[in-house]
Amino acid sequence: MKFEQWRTLISIAPGLLGYILFFCFPVAFVFSEALVAPLETFNRMISDSYLIGSIQGSLILALTSSITSLLVALCIARFLSQCKPLTRQWLSVGIALPLVFSGLIVAYGFILTFGRAGFVTQLLGYAGIPEASFGTLIFTPFGLAIAYCYYLIPRAVFILLPVMLNFNWQQMKVSESLGASKWQSYRYIFLPQLYPAMITSVCVMISVALGAYGTALALSGTQLNILPLTLYSKISDGGTDFPVVGMLSILLVTLCVAFTLLAEWFRHKYQFGIKPS
Structure with missing residues (x-):
């Protein structure tokens, strides 16, 4: 091998080793557990109504x-x-x-703001809104969906914004x-040109929301x-029952990968960027 090839191999070796040890091996182990008797394991999974309910x-x-x-992102990107x-540029930074914060930090921020003793909850209590009812809202599926929106909206904005920047508003x-x-x-001019970016953003957000873990765990436990x-x-x-x-x-990974690949297919087919220039 030439010196340049050895240098390239050495430079990527640490990252490649980490990828193999902390991604490939765990995934292979999980998959091997499930695929020992795949039909039997799959039947046990679909016969459990609780597991089917969790997927739904x-x-x-x-x-x-x-x-x-x-x-929400459509309005922000339009503005x-x-x-x-x-x-x-400054608004985009804000x-x-x-996207900088982890899911746990986002969840704790929502608890401190909208929880039972949260700042907004106490202010609304002074206005006559019962704190006991409003303070528990953030711990429901509705509250979790709102918390997800907190870090899903920026992703959608940065997908939609390049399309809107390149749109010729004189057509309107x-x-x-x-x-x-x-x-x-x-309806007939603006939205048809925006549909691919809208579908891409929805696919990306669904993939992120399906795999989100820290926020849901902090807000609702199990x-x-x-x-x-x-x-x-x-x-x-x-x-x-580790096979199940x-x-x-496998099902969760498959869903996330499928939506991610669909988003990439739309992005490459219609040639728009993920981030604003």
Whole structure:
């Protein structure tokens, strides 16, 4: 081998070793547990109504929070596209801040703000809203969906914004001058050009929400029936049916990878970037 090839191999060796030890080996071990008797394990999984409910709960939660985040992100991206470049840059930094924090920090922040003794809860208590009812809202599936939106919205904004920046807004004015209403201009001109980015953002957000773990664990413990928490409870509560746990893990990985690949397919087909320039 040439010197350049040896240097390249040495430079990537630590990262490759870490990837093999901390990703490939654990995944192979989990998969091997599930695939010893795959049909029997799969039958045990689908015959358990609690496990089926956790899969459905994860999909409903991911889809609901993703669509809600998309609607909010559309408004934010539309506003940013009309801002001056310097203003847009500073606002983008602020919007990206939620992506810096881990899920546990996000959950604790929501508890301190909207929990039973949270700042907003106490303010609303002075206004006559019962603290006991509002303070428990953040620990419900609705509250968890809102917490997910906190770090899903920035992802959607940074997918939608490049498309809006490259959109020729003169098309809207021309269509309105020809007799189209504002709604018709948005429906027939603006939205068709934005659909690929919207679908991509939803796929990315669903993939993130399906695998989110820290936020859900901090807010609801294992009381909420969603797939990541079910996997945690199956392992931490002295569970012994590791093949079923492995099968659930395969299902979760498959769903996340499928939505990620779908997002990448849309992005490459319609040639738009994930981050604003």
